[in-house]
Amino acid sequence: MPAKLPNLATRKAAARRPSGGMSPLEVEAIDFFISFVRLLGMPKSVGEIYGLLFASPEPLALDALMDRLHMSKGAASQGLKVLRSFGAVRTVYVPGDRRDHYVADFELSKFASAFIKEEVQPHLDSGAARIARMEQHLTKLPKAERDAASARLAKLRHWKEKGEAMLPWLLKFLGA
Amino acid sequence: MPAKLPNLATRKAAARRPSGGMSPLEVEAIDFFISFVRLLGMPKSVGEIYGLLFASPEPLALDALMDRLHMSKGAASQGLKVLRSFGAVRTVYVPGDRRDHYVADFELSKFASAFIKEEVQPHLDSGAARIARMEQHLTKLPKAERDAASARLAKLRHWKEKGEAMLPWLLKFLGA
DNA sequence: CGTTGTGTTCAAATAAAAATGAACACGATG
DNA sequence: CATCGTGTTCATTTTTATTTGAACACAACG
Incomplete structure (x- = not known):
């Protein structure tokens, strides 16, 4: 396998989002959740991650979060840890991919x-x-x-x- | 009048609090309100001020807050502004004293x-x-x-x- | 009026929170 | 068992929030 070729789903999605940008829908969702988590005193990055996962039709791996949100690996890892800790996010298995993939749990409560x-x-x-x-x-x-x-x-x-x-x-x- | 002689009530109170310290009761009240206002995302100084006023039997002027809380004039002024803005604190008239004196409103709501x-x-x-x-x-x-x-x-x-x-x-x- | 006492504002300093990135742990893979 | 891919941790850096302190405004007072 050529080094670092993204999987099919990622390649398709990237085609719609030149230069790793966001769709308008994603931008709105992320904005929404940033202000929501700030209200609860959580770091902005947690809102960004949840917002993107909320808007994303397919599960996303850590790399995808880093790339699309321009966020360091450390921040993404810690944000996911927080979100996992109260069940706002969970991992799903993606066949043929060693990475963890995340989806948002929609129960905002x-x-x-x-x-x-x-x-x-x-x-x-x-x-x-x-x-x-x-x-x-x-x-x-x-x-x-x-x-x-x-x-x-x-x-x-x-x-x-x-x-x-x-x-x-x-x-x-x-x-x- | 001799320069900067505190009024009678202040002098009496100071006698019980050597070196501008706090009574244990005041410390507890201030602690309580610091953590309360932090929960609401307000600066700690707001909690300190409200806590001290809450515990204080007599109205306090800006100087008293500065001295007892070791806080700059600017911080005290701004904290009081916030507290006034939502009615957590109000001024009372003290005869023969030009300074504003503050008391806590007990309606925590x-x-x-x-x-x-x-x-x-x-x-x-x-x-x-x-x-x-x-x-x-x-x-x-x-x-x-x-x-x-x-x-x-x-x-x-x-x-x-x-x-x-x-x-x-x-x-x-x-x-x- | 000039001076003094009181309180506010705001640019600069400081402290606190969050993000970065490199080192590490650990399992998968050859 | 050496290397690679993935994710975590944590000391350092960056960013954001808070405090300070000096300049100012203004009213009281002589």
């Missing part, structure tokens, strides 16, 4: 629940611990201050509980 | 609705525009591809609608 589980939940947990510690400190204050501080703490606790009550509902709403 | 109105809503709006553009591009594709792409677009539209349906509910839940 996976992004949201990953965000909740990895960012929001830990915040609520550490928040609970902090509130407990504050309650400890409270007892050491002179009475006048204690009352004011106590009222504020009650507010905090209330918010924490509201958050905790909302999360399961939110997850159910998104996951359904 | 203001953070959430600011986040939704400033970050989430614009994303949904531009998302809607992008989906419309994608539908345009779709018509120019060969039939085989068009069908696959069309199905994906339907998914996107569905998510967008879900998001739009959820926001008002979320706001109501938080605001109540």
